[in-house]
Amino acid sequence: MDAAVADIPDGATIMFGGFGGAGFPNNLIQGLARHGARDLRVISNNCGTGDGELGFLFKNRQIRRVVAAFPGPGAKYFHEQFDAGAIELELVPQGILCERMRAFGAGIPAFYSPVGVGTEIAAGKEERIIHGRRYILEEALGADYAFIKAYRADRLGNLVYRKTARNFNPIMATAAKTAIVEVDEIVETGALDPETIVTPSIYVDRIVQAKGIRFV
C-alpha cells in the first residue's frame, strides 16, 4: 500500500473517487497520510467525514487546494482550515465536476455548458449563445494521480465496481496521468467477463490489494 503512493511529490494534484461513504480508496488515503506529501491539490466530490475518507489528509494538513462539489457538513477538518483561510476551494456543480474530467480524459480542452449560467459559478467565464440559449465555457480537469476504489481487478488492470461504489471512480481513472487502484480482490487475467468490465485496463497503472501491491 505504501509503495503504491511512495513517488507522490509535494504539490501533486490528486483525484479521489467516492461518494456518500461508498467507493473511497481508504487504504490508499491512509498510505498517503503515512507518506506525508504536502501542499496537495485535491479533486473530490466531498472533503471527508470526521477522520474518515479524506478527513485524514485534512487533519494532517497535507492539503492546500480543493476542487469539490459538496464539501459536506461532516468535513470537520476541512471546514476548520477553510474558515481559517488555510485552504483554497473551487466549488463546482457536481455534474460539471465529472464532465470536466470526462472531457480531459477524452482530449477535449473545454466545452460549453448551461449549468450555472446567471449564477456566481459563471463569474469570469466566457459566455456564448448557441441556438438561442446561454452557455458558459468550462475547462477540462485533469490530475497527476487518481486514487480509485474498485471491487475486482484482473492482473492486467481491468476493473469491476460494486453498486454505488462506482460513482466518480471510472471517470477519474481516465483523467489522471497515473491511476492507482485499490481493490477487494485481484483475479487472473481473463477471469472477468469482458461484457461486465467498466474500466478497461488501458486506464489503470497500479493495482493494490490490502495484502500487497502490483504494478501493471
Next chain:
Amino acid sequence: MSKARLTREQIAERAALELPDGAYVNLGWGIPNLIAAYVPADVTVYFHSENGILGMGPRARPGEEDYDLVDAMKVPVTLIPGASFFSQVDAHVMTRGGHLDICILGGLQVSEVGDLANWRVPGAKGAGNIGGAMDISVGAERLIVAMEHNANDGSRKIVKRCTYPLTAIECVNTIITDLAVIDITLDGLRLREVAPGFTPDDVQQFTEPKLNYVGKVPEMTLRRR
C-alpha cells in the same frame, strides 16, 4: 391567522400526486426527500440518485444495510425491479441532458420568472455545498419546488427577484407549498390550488409577485381527483 397551513409531510403527499406511473424522477434534499413514501401503491416511479442509481427503492431495513448501496444522503437503500447502476458522469448525462421526467427540489427563494435559489443563504459563513442541484435544475424536463411558503421569520420566499445566490435561472415550472400550488407560466404566476381554508387573497398576502387566477381556485387535495 388561525387557519392551519399544511405540514411538511402534507406538502410531500401533495407533491407525490404530480408523479405519473413510469416516471423517472430525482428528489432533492428537504421536503422532497419525504415524497417517495407517499407515491400511491399502484404507481411505479423510477427514482434517480445522482451517485448512480435508477430504480432506487426504500431505505434498507435494519440489519440489511449494504454500505456500497447508498443514496445521495449516504443512507443505505434498496432497489426495485428494473434498477440499474452507472457512473456519476452518466448520472448527470441524465440530469443535464433532460432525460429525467420530473425533478423535485427544495427552495429558499423562487422568483416570478422561475429563478431558483436553494444552495446558500447570503452572508452564510463557510464553504457552501452545491452538489447536483445546479445540474438538475438546468436539465429538468419539469422542475417542481416543494417548500414552505414563507421562511421561519415570515419573509416571502416566492419573490419578484431572488436576492439569494442562484442555483439556476428560469428553471422552475411549479411550486408546491403549505399554502398553494402555483404554476410559473410565460404570463406570470398562476394560482392552481389553495390550501384548505385559505383564499387566493390569503395566499397573495404571503407572496410578493402577483398571483393570477380565473374563477374559483380549487382546494389542494392529498388524494387523486
